Amino acid sequence: MIKAGIIGGAGYTAGELIRILLHHTKVNIDFVFSTSNAGNKISAVHQDLVGSTEQHFTDTVNSNVDVLFLCLGHGNSGKFLSEHQFSNRTKIIDLSNEFRLTNDAVFQGKEFVYGLPEVYKEHIQKANYIANPGCFATAIQLAIAPLAHHKLIKNNIHVNAVTGATGAGTSLSKTTHFTWRDNNFSYYKPFVHQHLGEINQTIKQLQSDYSNEVFFMPNRGNFSRGIFATAYTEFKGTQEEALQLFSNFYKDAAFTHVSEQPLHLKQVVNTNKCLIHVHKHGNQLLITSCIDNLLKGASGQAVQNMNLQFGFEETEGLQLKANFF
Known part of the structure; x- marks a missing residue:
């Protein structure tokens, strides 16, 4: 068994991470760090965990844990690592966008590897530090990677994607308020979403002659996830x-599958799957x-990366059924 620590324990991604790790046969949760909830029961915040754990949040860390998950707001991971020292053998998986780009991948001597298993599996298996991909970035890169791998992107790529309200995190704002979000739909950050950096980086690494653009329109949906x-x-x-091209590319992927039928969200919600469909x-x-x-856009992929780092079965703890009905 390995010991895991979770930083930023009160958010959605931490809640899902705790839920997965509680049922992971190779991991014990050593601590869940939250300065705003220190001393409170974890299940008082993550109420789906009532009866599953009696652990409490803490404002102290164990510097010798085997793996550390950073579930902090964007821009706070580096600050936390500067203020807290961990063992050289502690593997770190950061779920923010702080270390995803090549120019930001080295921090205090720690080299973060981009954690998209379908593309970088061998690098992840050897890495001590992982930059977990963004949610939109995961979905879009997995849609594009087979074409880029075969050097087939010769024109611009147009992307339209809609995310549930949990993508905005637990902090309340006008666009996450129920009366605004319910029966509503809107776009935001058109053509300039922060995940475009990592998307373009992966395409360029797979297809070095890529010189076109990804035109990305992100949308807010009136559903949760x-x-x-x-x-x-x-x-x-x-x-x-x-x-055939897409099926061959993902034939050995643990969680990404190509469907011959059109897709809908209920096939993947509550799972670590990415489903792909192509139409000419x-x-x-x-x-x-x-x-x-x-x-797959956050906590599940983080555990998938941890499994690869420690040599566990890639699917361990992630055999989750979709909420289909």
Whole structure:
């Protein structure tokens, strides 16, 4: 058994991480750090865990844990690591955007590896420090990666994706308030979303001659969780060739699967799956990608990366059923 510590324990991603690790056969949760909730029962905040754990939040850390998960707001991970020292053998998985780009990947001598298992599995297995991908970035990269791997992106890529309210975190704002979000739909950060940096970085690493743009329109949906993304770009092959290309690329992937049928969110919510569907129309290839933003887009993928780092079965603790009905 390994010991895990969680920093920033009161948020949605930490709640999902605790839920997964409580049922992981190789992990004990050593501590869950939260300065605002220190001394309180974890289940008092994450109420789905009533009866599952009697642990309390703490404002102290164990510097010798085997793995540390950082579930802090963007920009706070580096500050926390500067103020707290951990053992050289402690593996760190950061769920913020702080270390995802190559120029930001080295921090205080720690080199963070980008944690998208379908593309960087061998690097993850050797890494001590992981930068967990963003939720939109995960869905979009998994839609595009097979084309980039085969050097087939010759034109701009247009992406439209909608996320549930949990993507905005637990802090209340006008656009997360129930009376605003319910029966409503809107876009935000058109063409400039922060996940574009990591998306373009991965495409460029897979296809070095890539010189086009990803035009990304993120949307807010009136549901709690999930991401439904559609991307389209020019593709000269047939429908059957596209299906074969994507199926071959993901044939050994533990959680990413190609479906011959159109997708919907209920197939992936509450799972660590990414489902992909391809549809050819004229000279355009439409790729649909669906994930749970809190699991494959955050905490589930973080545990998947931890499993790879420690040599556990990649699927350990992540055999979760979709809330289909």
